[in-house]
Amino acid sequence: MKVNFKKSGQKDQLTYYVFTTRNEMGEYAARDVANQLVKLQQNQAEIRMVFAAAPSQNEFLQHLIGDDRINWNQIIAFHMDEYVGLDKEAPQLFQNFLKERLFTKVPFKEVHLLDSSNENEVERYSQLLQKQPIDIVCLGIGENGHIAFNDPPVADFEDEKVIKKVELDDICRQQQVNDGCFSTIEEVPLFALTLTIPTLLSAKYMYCMVPGSTKRQAVYQTLNGPISTECPASILRTHENAYLYVDQNSFGDEQQDGE
Numbered sequence: 001m002k003v004n005f006k007k008s009g010q011k012d013q014l015t016y017y018v019f020t021t022r023n024e025m026g027e028y029a030a031r032d033v034a035n036q037l038v039k040l041q042q043n044q045a046e047i048r049m050v051f052a053a054a055p056s057q058n059e060f061l062q063h064l065i066g067d068d069r070i071n072w073n074q075i076i077a078f079h080m081d082e083y084v085g086l087d088k089e090a091p092q093l094f095q096n097f098l099k100e101r102l103f104t105k106v107p108f109k110e111v112h113l114l115d116s117s118n119e120n121e122v123e124r125y126s127q128l129l130q131k132q133p134i135d136i137v138c139l140g141i142g143e144n145g146h147i148a149f150n151d152p153p154v155a156d157f158e159d160e161k162v163i164k165k166v167e168l169d170d171i172c173r174q175q176q177v178n179d180g181c182f183s184t185i186e187e188v189p190l191f192a193l194t195l196t197i198p199t200l201l202s203a204k205y206m207y208c209m210v211p212g213s214t215k216r217q218a219v220y221q222t223l224n225g226p227i228s229t230e231c232p233a234s235i236l237r238t239h240e241n242a243y244l245y246v247d248q249n250s251f252g253d254e255q256q257d258g259e
Helices: 022-041 055-065 094-103 121-130 170-178 197-201 213-224 232-238
Strands: 007-011 014-019 047-051 075-079 081-083 110-112 136-139 163-167 191-195 205-210 242-247
Touching: 014 022, 014 213, 022 047, 022 055, 022 136, 022 205, 022 242, 055 094, 055 205, 075 094, 075 121, 081 094, 121 163, 121 191, 197 232, 205 213, 205 232, 213 232, 213 242, 232 242
Parallel strands: 014 242, 047 075, 047 136, 075 110, 136 205, 205 242
Antiparallel strands: 007 014, 081 191, 163 191
16 A cells, blocks of 8 residues: 555544645555454454445545455444435435445444434433443534534533533534535434444544545634534544544644644
């Protein structure tokens, strides 16, 4: 593999890598995840993974499903959040995004979809997640610094819940328009289900892919700001096996050369 990162570093316990292009970012991140899966599948009958659904994950997912070292039939898959109120056929529904790009592409042992139309879904999905520890979380960071749908107003580093229903803030909803998922902010749902921050942090390994100039401020705050719910992703700096992959557009050399 010829991809090399432009720069790497560490902030607290979080290791980060900077790449020239988002495709290089996705390829390198996929290789790292696959390497970890190869190690786990030698010692575990099952591997439990949580995936994010967002355009920022496209390159990573494309390279991941192309790695023939992975025994997908050992992997039990979950996703970390879901809109409330969308039609089940809506392409913006996160389970549909992941079905198209991942869940129907490789032979998982099990795939557990978040059904936000089910009034008992929080309890049902929480029980599924708690059956065994989570091995790997693959995630992104929102423009407001959210991880999953833990926006700053609802993020809680000490949350006692496994999953919760949240109201999305306007920055988060506008991001969905900026990403091309919706035409106007009025089309973006007001509510969603999300895994809480302690649930995400319970994973043994966390791999976070964040390309694009619209994420530059969030990446900067994640690495350089205080560890605070004002930038929920900053909590990644407390995880002993967390890795952040960014491209030069999201890293912003002019902001971070003096770090």
